[in-house]
């Protein structure tokens with residue numbers, strides 16, 4: 249059995265039959281592995297040849313500029329990870345101990361951890377059943393009825409804690425409905441950090457995901473649409489915030505010669521080698537998003553007639569990047585549940601993966617405030633992400649579709 253977690257992160261160890269790029273027919277179709285087909289080798293070699301391997305170098309600047317240009321944003325600041333960028337984005341929003349930040353319960357846990365790094369608490373909202381994004385109406389209800397205003401602050405009446413920020417996540421590459429969140433933020437004096445770590449290349453009403461909040465955060469983790477091996481980016485139109493982010497992410501050096509530091513900083517800066525890879529990957533972003541969209545569309549068409557399977561709907565506001573291709577498995581209508589299908593597919597060399605345990609159920613986040621998240625719970629029970637690597641071949645995808653179709657009714661081929 250391979251390290252599933254490492255494959256999910258796109259960092260499968262070598263010398264296993266499951267390594268990324270293992271050709272079709274060799275017994276394994278991974279969930280999501282990186283695609284390296286451009287100038288990655290050349291750009292990284294240049295870093296090695298010139299000695300510019302660390303966190304200063306032309307590729308760091310170039311990568312930041314290219315991301316800012318791509319998103320039409322004023323500034324982009326490169327980080328070692330999306331989680332690190334979220335941490336600093338929340339610091340810039342002045343989130344502090346015992347504050348609260350509203351985010352969806354159905355997400356990878358990293359944004360909630362970033363909240364906890366600051367001693368603050370998540371308020372966990374449900375997602376809407378059609379598009380799986382943070383439920384605007386529930387958040388509105390919480391702010392208007394569950395909170396009181398006090399001296400210009402918004403206080404959660406249940407916990408007595410101050411609500412400081414909204415942190416919508418563009419889940420699965422599909423943008424959240426950001427305009428209403430920005431309106432609510434304006435009305436209640438909150439900051440919006442857009443977690444666009446899964447949605448580089450997506451559009452919201454024609455505008456790029458990642459620049460829809462006051463700040464936005466991207467990830468270049470191994471399983472993301474493009475990767476730097478590990479990395480993140482903080483995006484903002486505000487030069488003062490960008491300068492502060494650079495300062496905090498480079499150990500808060502006030503006098504680099506004399507090593508004077510007036511505040512606590514972090515070693516969060518992306519290396520030139522990683523940024524070089526990012527520049528090369530970015531050149532392929534349009535192709536990769538097109539491939540992801542094609543893969544998802546093929547699943548939708550190929551599985552449309554299978555009873556008991558459902559899909560995330562694309563909202564009218566969204567041009568999804570289709571980072572993941574999830575399905576929902578209704579056990580009564582399909583004949584087996586999502587986890588038994590997962591095992592059956594695994595037996596056929598097809599890697600799938602459930603959605604994340606809803607965060608209001610996570611022991612790591614005990615003490616957080618939940619708004620009630622039944623939709624997240626159902627999607628977690630029924631959801632399965634299907635293989636969606638950019639390099640997934642049509643014949644491999646046909647195999648996946650065939651295996652899922654055969655599994656209907658608890659089918660013998662899939663069992």
Ligand SMILES: Cc1ncc(COP(=O)(O)O)c(C=O)c1O
Pocket residue numbers: 328329330331332355356358359417443445446466467468469478479480
């Ligand atoms: C929604 C979400 N937020 C944050 C992160 C964290 O990004 P990173 O892995 O680059 O720290 C991820 C993915 O890893 C994610 O899926």
